[in-house]
Structure formats: structure tokens, C-alpha cells
Amino acid sequence: MAGSGAGGSGVDEGGVTGAAPLTPRARAKARRRGEILAAAARLMARRGFHAVRLDDIGAEVGISGPGMYRYFSSKEDVLAEMLLDISRRLRDGGRAAVERGGDPDRVLDALLAVHVDFVATEPDLISVQFRDLGSLPAAPRHEVRTLQREYAELWVDALVRLRPELTSTQARAHVHAVFGLLNSSPRLPAMAEADLRAVLTTMASAALRS
Template structure:
């Protein structure tokens, strides 16, 4: 929930929205550790002090929780990508801005990366299709920026570079533990080199 949305809501609605965010954070933590299929809606509720039946005031099912998590992060990445592209600059600056958006994501949302990687297939068809559509839109921003930077590169090769870099960046939860600043430095250097190789 962004600040404008929060201002437009009543205090009661703001409290409910904050509670939903707490539930989503707890669900991401649990699902990252145990996997979607091993986590029950009751487990998520217990993590935030809500009884099983009380969870239904916020989410209709565990699939609903997963859909909201993965749709939200897909929209945030797409919107961050759009903002990076709209700020403009030369092709290298745009590509570096896109890289910054993704590195921010992987440095701050490791649980969501793990859940998305492992449990996207558990989404019902409708939300899964929407997540995939958002992901494609986001990836194509990278492809366009890379082709502008390296016009000799066919689009199919640029797409392969971009998806390989996503694989590199999204592997961050499985890397040895390191301080966030060091993680950002290492991932940015490696991804930048891969895009330009």
C-alpha cells in the first residue's frame, strides 16, 4: 500500500491494510522456508497472532495469499522498470537503472524470490497468467534497453542475456550469506558484466 492509498483510507481500513501486509510478510517467510504446499493458512495466521477462522477476514484461501504476493512483486518490478525507462538517459544509463531496480528487489525481498521461483506453478491459472504477463513486460524493457546499447545483438540473443541475468540475480537467496551492501556490489558487477559481454 503506497502513501496516497493510505491517506485515502479510513483509519480502520488503514489498520486492515497494514494487517494484510503483515500476513503477506509472514506468508512469504514461511513459504520461503517450507514451500507453499507445506504451509497452511492456519500456520500463517499463527505467525501473526490471528486464529485460523480470523484469517478469512483478510484472505479467502492460501492460494489467494500466494496470488497477492506474486502479483504485487511482479507489478512493483514492472512499475520500477517503467520508471527507470521513463527517466531516460543513454542506453547504458537506462540498463543500469533497470539493474538497480532488480538488485534492490533481490537485496530486500529474498523470501519473495524463493517463493516465486519454487511456487509460481501453485497459482491458479488466472493469476499465474497475469504474473507471467507482467514478467514478460518487465523483461522486454530490459531487452529493448540492451538492444539499444548493443545494436549488433539480435533480439533473441538479447532476450537470452536478460533471462540469464535474471537467473543470476534471482539466485541470491542461495548464495553464501553476505552483508547487503556487499551483495548489491557483487550482483551489480556480475550482472553488468554479463549484459555487456
């Protein structure tokens, strides 16, 4: 997850496993789409979705207004890809943490590491996801919500294994409270990334185990 950036378009520049490698032209287009997504996240985090035009995003990466339509049909399309991509990456990162196995403490710590990595490296996406999810059209909004529920349930299952005295409802409340804590990171005082990771990890771990 680290370093994947707001521009992670979900496209593997080397090609999807089992598929033919992307052509140089396709790789260049994928990189350009990633740059557009990163620029859109920066602008939307600062101004909000409704105050950003597709032309504004293009200007950030040196693409004229009409040229943007080679990559995205609308700013809603940009927002949808941005939020679907991060939701899939979190869900898939959570699944990988669970599949690596280990005792319940280790699994929960691995899930926490996935989320801390996200909040420490992609604050623009956190802000956009929190504020602008409701601006998505119904279909992608439903898909994002589904991915988020799948991700959260990985945490709930892990927490119940660690703390069997909790009901699933109680565990779910713990998990969503911790998500709120972690996702507040863009509003915290500025600090070095290593310090932010340490603070968030310590606080979230204590909250989950309290």
C-alpha cells in the same frame, strides 16, 4: 522499491492518487494484510507452499484460523496477491527507470538497480516466486507471467539500444541469463547487503555487456 518488503500489498495506506484517503480502519486492515503477506513469504520460503496452511500463517501474526478469512479466502489467495504485487512492482519500477531516460548505459544500469534492490531486500519472495509460481490458479498465474514478460521486455529493449549488434532473441537470452544470476542470490553464501549488491551489480553488468 527498497524496503517495500514482502508484505507490500499494493495498497497505498494514504489512498490511491485521485481517490479519497483511506479511513483509519482501512489503513489498519491494509497494514495487517501486509504483515500476513510478509509472514506467508517467510513460511513458504522455508517450507514450500504445499507445506504451509492458512492457520500457520495466521499463527505467525497472532490471528486465529477463522480470523484469517477476514483478510484472505485461502492460501492460494495469499500466494496470488504476493506474486502479483511483486510482479507489478518490478514492472512499474522498470517502467520508471526507462521513463527517467538518459543514454542506453544509464537506462540499463537503472534497470539493474531496480532488480538488485529487489533481490537484496526480498529474498523470501524470490524463493517463493521461483518455486511456487506453478501453484497459482490459472488466471493469476497467467497475469504474473504477463507482468514478468512486460518487465523483461523493458530490459531487452534497453539492451538492444545499448548493443544494436544483438538480435532481440540474443538480447532476450542475455536478459534471462542475468535474471537467473540475480535471482540465485538466496542460495549464495551469507554476506552483508552492501557486499551482495556490489557483487551482483558487477557480475550482472559484465554479463550484459560481454
